[in-house]
Amino acid sequence: MSDALLPWHQPLWERLQQRRQASNLPHALLLAGDAGLGKQIFAKQFAHVLLCSQPLVGGTPCQQCHACHLMAAETHPDFHLVQPEAEGKAIKIDQVRALIEYSYKTPQISAWKVIVIAPADAMNINAANALLKTLEEPVSNTQLLLVTARPMALLATIRSRCQALQFKTPDSSTAFQWLRNQQEDVSEEQVRILFHLAQKAPLRALNFIRSEEWEFRAQLFSEWLQYTRHQLDLVSISKVWSTHDLHRVIFHLQSWVQDLTKWIQTGSFDALVNTDLAAMLKDIAARVDEQSCYRFLDQLNQANAWVHSKIALNAQLLIEQLLVQWSDSISVMPA
Ligand SMILES: [Zn+2]
The missing domain is CATH 1.20.272.10 (Zinc Finger, Delta Prime; domain 3)
Structure with missing residues (x-):
């Protein structure tokens, strides 16, 4: 599966693109919704558009510019992903301190710097408190994207300083179509049952199919x-x-x-x-x-x-x- 936008992302994507084009983006966005809906893919794609020097109409990265090549190689210096050192572990205060320091630097290549924290609910209390300071004093040209399947596990003070982007489970026909495009050798019944077992989260269902x-x-x-x-x-x-x-x-x-x-x-x-x-x-x-x-x-x-x-x-x-x-x-x- 590529990092391309997923079909059920489209309405949220369009709304965000309009705000980007109107230069009206909130400093921090909270991408919230069940696990398995592709929030992190969305975050990365949005970061990519912000960093691309000539995005196409509709907000697709051009895939031609220097920034796009660096994003493809996962070496763009203006993109910073903060995640736990191992799955299930906490995001620690040192990681957030490094992020804060990074946020004060000027972008090296692109017009923006983008910081993704995923999953944001993995921040321990010290890390979360440290981040709060950054949210209170936004740095220009720095876009923060917090990704979480458990928004209520975040500090209320963090939630209140982010604008929420709520991801919803797609309708069944969209999800079935997508799943069958990913994996052609599964039957319709298999797709339907695994989608339900995955609580209607398509990426989770795909994981079930492949595992x-x-x-x-x-x-x-x-x-x-x-x-x-x-x-x-x-x-x-x-x-x-x-x-x-x-x-x-x-x-x-x-x-x-x-x-x-x-x-x-x-x-x-x-x-x-x-x-x-x-x-x-x-x-x-x-x-x-x-x-x-x-x-x-x-x-x-x-x-x-x-x-x-x-x-x-x-x-x-x-x-x-x-x-x-x-x-x-x-x-x-x-x-
Ligand atoms: Zn580009």
Whole structure:
């Protein structure tokens, strides 16, 4: 996938381009919206246009000028990306101090300097407080772009000094079309299911497609069904499942049990996410009642919270407990 603008970015892009052309850009922009919508791609593309010496009509970088070549090589000196040193780590005060120092320098090549902070919610409290000073005393010709999927995790004082650009999930047909253009060997049903599992975030769905989530899910479901039918014993399945990422295991179980409740309530496949598993889910639904499903969903939520809390836990024991709770909810199912 290239860094080109994504189809669902267009309305936000046009609004921003109008402001750029009217020389009416806010000093700091907060790009907010769910993960997997391409906010960082948008930020980089917008930075590129600001740095390009002859952007085309509509706000496309010319790809010909010196600045464009430097952006393509990721060596443009007027572009500064601040991110955690490793995924999941914090952005530290030293990184923000370096950014502040950088913001006071004059641009070397382009008319602007652009600073992207992604994800902005990774700034620890000291880093955030240091940034606040810069937001209070804007430097001319410096554009700040803060990217976040969790705007409420930022200091309110930071949020209030940025103008928000809210990214929304695209409509299904736009997303399906785009996903199928990225990866032609997936079926329509696969695209639709993975898009829903990705909570309608297309880049996340694409990641699912490319990371063989489909195959993983199929294997997991087959084992769950075998266990439910007493064809696979508790210890064997727990041993295998405890070697997986527990988030993913719980995530899929949640999705299947939610579908079970929908089937029990409506007796229709229409509302299901996992339509490819509908026949088998229907079989399971005949042996479980709605309240037991909800109880099991509560237990899954609790297990998820434990996994999130990162307290040391015995994965196999956790899986065993969950599966025992599940088999307590169902009546015996013939093979
Ligand atoms: Zn250019």
